[in-house]
Amino acid sequence: MKTREWVLMVAFAVLLPLVLASGAWAERGVTDTEIRIGQYGPQTGPAALWGAVARGTGCYFDMINAEGGIHGRKITYFLRDDGYMAPRTKAICKELVESKEVFAMASGVGTSPGMAVKKYLHKKKVPWVGPATGSTHWAYPPTKYLFAVYPLYIDEAAMLVNYAVKNLGKKRIAFFYQNDDYGREGLAGAEYALGKLGMKLVAKVSVEVLDTDLSSHCMKLKKAKPDCVLMWLLPKQGAIILTTAAKMGFKPLWMTSSTLSDTPIMYKITRGLYKDVIFASFGEGPNSQHPLMKKYRAAHDRFAPKDRWGVFFYAGFIFVEPMVEGLRRCGRDLTADNFVKAMESIKDFQGIGPKITYGPNRRQGARSMFLAKCGDKGTFIRLSDWLTSDVDLKEVLKRLGR
Amino acid sequence: MFLQLIMSGLSFGSLYALIALAMVIIYKTSEVPNFGQGEMAMISTFVAYTLLVTYQYSYAVSFVGALLFAAVLGVFLEFVFLRRAKDPNVLSLILITLGFEMVLYGLASWKWGADQRDLPFPVSDFDTVSLGPAVVSYLNIATLLITLVLMFFLFLFFKYTKVGIAMKATQQNAMAARINGIRTNRILSITWAMSSLIGAVAGILLAPIATLDPNLMLDPLLKGFSSAVLGGMTTLVGAALGGYILGIIENLFGGYVSLEFKSIVAFGIIVLVLCFKPSGLFARHYVRKV
Numbered sequence: 206m207k208t209r210e211w212v213l214m215v216a217f218a219v220l221l222p223l224v225l226a227s228g229a230w231a232e233r234g235v236t237d238t239e240i241r242i243g244q245y246g247p248q249t250g251p252a253a254l255w256g257a258v259a260r261g262t263g264c265y266f267d268m269i270n271a272e273g274g275i276h277g278r279k280i281t282y283f284l285r286d287d288g289y290m291a292p293r294t295k296a297i298c299k300e301l302v303e304s305k306e307v308f309a310m311a312s313g314v315g316t317s318p319g320m321a322v323k324k325y326l327h328k329k330k331v332p333w334v335g336p337a338t339g340s341t342h343w344a345y346p347p348t349k350y351l352f353a354v355y356p357l358y359i360d361e362a363a364m365l366v367n368y369a370v371k372n373l374g375k376k377r378i379a380f381f382y383q384n385d386d387y388g389r390e391g392l393a394g395a396e397y398a399l400g401k402l403g404m405k406l407v408a409k410v411s412v413e414v415l416d417t418d419l420s421s422h423c424m425k426l427k428k429a430k431p432d433c434v435l436m437w438l439l440p441k442q443g444a445i446i447l448t449t450a451a452k453m454g455f456k457p458l459w460m461t462s463s464t465l466s467d468t469p470i471m472y473k474i475t476r477g478l479y480k481d482v483i484f485a486s487f488g489e490g491p492n493s494q495h496p497l498m499k500k501y502r503a504a505h506d507r508f509a510p511k512d513r514w515g516v517f518f519y520a521g522f523i524f525v526e527p528m529v530e531g532l533r534r535c536g537r538d539l540t541a542d543n544f545v546k547a548m549e550s551i552k553d554f555q556g557i558g559p560k561i562t563y564g565p566n567r568r569q570g571a572r573s574m575f576l577a578k579c580g581d582k583g584t585f586i587r588l589s590d591w592l593t594s595d596v597d598l599k600e601v602l603k604r605l606g607r
Numbered sequence: 608m609f610l611q612l613i614m615s616g617l618s619f620g621s622l623y624a625l626i627a628l629a630m631v632i633i634y635k636t637s638e639v640p641n642f643g644q645g646e647m648a649m650i651s652t653f654v655a656y657t658l659l660v661t662y663q664y665s666y667a668v669s670f671v672g673a674l675l676f677a678a679v680l681g682v683f684l685e686f687v688f689l690r691r692a693k694d695p696n697v698l699s700l701i702l703i704t705l706g707f708e709m710v711l712y713g714l715a716s717w718k719w720g721a722d723q724r725d726l727p728f729p730v731s732d733f734d735t736v737s738l739g740p741a742v743v744s745y746l747n748i749a750t751l752l753i754t755l756v757l758m759f760f761l762f763l764f765f766k767y768t769k770v771g772i773a774m775k776a777t778q779q780n781a782m783a784a785r786i787n788g789i790r791t792n793r794i795l796s797i798t799w800a801m802s803s804l805i806g807a808v809a810g811i812l813l814a815p816i817a818t819l820d821p822n823l824m825l826d827p828l829l830k831g832f833s834s835a836v837l838g839g840m841t842t843l844v845g846a847a848l849g850g851y852i853l854g855i856i857e858n859l860f861g862g863y864v865s866l867e868f869k870s871i872v873a874f875g876i877i878v879l880v881l882c883f884k885p886s887g888l889f890a891r892h893y894v895r896k897v
Contacts, residue, residue: 247721249713249716249717249721250716250721252721253716253720253721253821254721254722254723254820256721384867410866411866411867412866413867413869413870415825415826415829415870416826416869416870417619417813417816417817417826417827418615418619418854418857418858420611420612420615420619420858421612421615421857421858421861421862421866421869422861422866424608424611424612424862425862425866428608440723441723441817441818441820441822444723444818445816445817445818448732448733448816451733452732452733452735452742452744453611453742454735454742470722470723473724473725474723474724474725474818475725476725476733513722
């Protein structure tokens with residue numbers, strides 16, 4: 206009896222470390238035939254308009270799988286609805302990492318949902334590519350496993366200001382923004398660019414996310430007599446302010462961020478007032494004849510015909526193109542650390558979005574965008590080539606108190 | 608500037624007033640603030656949109672259809688959920704209305720999705736009239752007029768019709784009303800129908816300005832509720848006045864004091880009113896007898 210117990214104990218002691226260590230042999234979420242990738246995105250709730258990003262990514266992965274996958278592995282994609290609520294985002298990421306065992310996270314809409322899981326994903330060494338917001342929180346300071354794709358709101362605002370002043374000769378610029386990180390980073394970019402030109406904003410007016418009556422905001426803007434107003438808002442408030450301004454006979458040139466670049470919708474809900482609004486864009490227009498765009502449109506028709514072919518749908522392609530490129534470069538020997546090395550080797554990679562470059566200490570992939578405007582019936586008219594930002598981020602971040 | 612702020616305040620104030628009225632009508636019969644009110648109005652507005660845009664019916668058919676839907680929805684919710692509650696106390700009924708809010712919101716997100724939509728409206732929000740230095744759109748004027756007319760009819764209804772008087776009786780003492788032959792259950796149904804209908808009017812008037820999506824009533828509902836608290840949850844006239852006052856105060860505050868804190872004013876007002884005159888500005892102080 207005693208000997209048998211001893212044998213069992215010894216066997217247990219020998220086997221236990223082996224069992225525990227087996228996790229380290231196989232990389233989480235990677236098998237011979239599949240790579241597991243997850244994404245959270247609002248399919249319901251106030252930001253559901255942007256939920257199309259996550260569905261676009263799914264369509265893109267379907268296309269990649271139909272082409273045979275990456276180095277013989279197919280992508281298994283997990284999409285979860287977080288309703289734009291950070292606590293839910295947290296639960297989702299925990300589920301995806303610990304129970305679905307994903308290898309990496311793709312994109313993900315929203316600054317606050319993303320901020321809620323940033324630390325957790327880093328701790329778990331989950332590679333994460335292309336959060337779908339232009340906040341500076343992803344890449345400044347850089348962290349090992351997180352790669353940002355979306356160009357910065359700061360850069361966008363600076364480009365718009367430069368274009369308004371240098372190309373269009375505007376002299377009085379005002380800024381109308383949502384009172385949060387998104388709005389304040391845009392504001393900081395605009396103030397920086399104007400400062401370089403020796404000018405100042407004639408007015409800066411903020412708005413709370415839930416406000417529907419924007420008449421007093423509009424009057425404040427109007428009083429400053431700007432000839433150009435940059436707005437950093439949600440689509441709904443963008444529509445309300447344009448209508449309110451038209452009513453009050455206030456007709457400056459309106460400019461806005463890429464978050465309001467879904468021109469067909471904006472044109473429709475403003476009943477045509479969106480015509481001639483200038484905005485920055487992070488990717489080709491919906492009707493672009495770029496060869497990749499043709500290919501992606503075909504994928505959309507095949508895998509997601511029910512979804513509208515809008516900018517936020519194919520943004521789901523743009524934000525993960527670099528990830529797929531990284532997976533290709535990494536080869537069969539796919540681990541989180543090898544993937545990071547592969548990503549760091551990406552230089553001037555371009556799909557339908559801006560040029561992407563990463564490096565050992567560089568995690569912001571894109572600093573360029575192009576400008577476009579809304580034409581008749583909500584068409585997308587390209588105004589410029591890809592422009593690269595020359596904003597000194599250190600200085601702007603310092604002003605933002607970061 | 609001052610006049611413009613007042614005019615804008617009045618036009619949004621009338622929407623708040625409508626929502627406040629809708630809430631007060633229900634509150635008076637059952638002492639329950641109906642937090643599902645906003646989403647009920649939002650769903651009804653979506654019905655108007657579907658009839659109008661998807662099925663291409665005329666304005667008259669679509670709007671009347673949506674209002675009928677609203678009334679039926681009100682009756683349905685009251686009959687199917689609230690009436691079934693066992694030993695209802697106010698708190699559990701409030702929770703049921705919060706449940707409506709979530710179910711209806713989810714339903715709308717699922718059925719119509721999150722894209723912003725434009726609800727066509729026969730009166731333009733772009734064509735304006737100048738009143739001295741201020742401009743108001745035809746839609747603003749229409750909103751104001753429709754609200755006033757609706758309030759006038761409500762007043763007549765409660766004062767002179769049998770159903771209206773029966774409603775008042777039920778509100779004051781349900782037991783006595785029942786003893787006197789009033790079918791209080793039916794009265795409750797009618798109350799919910801009316802309230803839902805008034806809410807729907809607010810939704811349909813708001814959607815052309817604020818664009819239509821499932822979040823249409825999030826902010827307006829809170830403001831309508833604040834208006835009702837401000838004016839008094841037990842008085843129709845008070846609640847309506849509360850709406851106008853809140854609309855104007857909000858705009859003046861935004862125009863002259865601080866835009867950052869504009870949206871908080873409403874809640875500041877609730878706190879102040881609850882501290883100093885808990886029954887509301889225009890309600891007689893109401894003491895419950897044991």
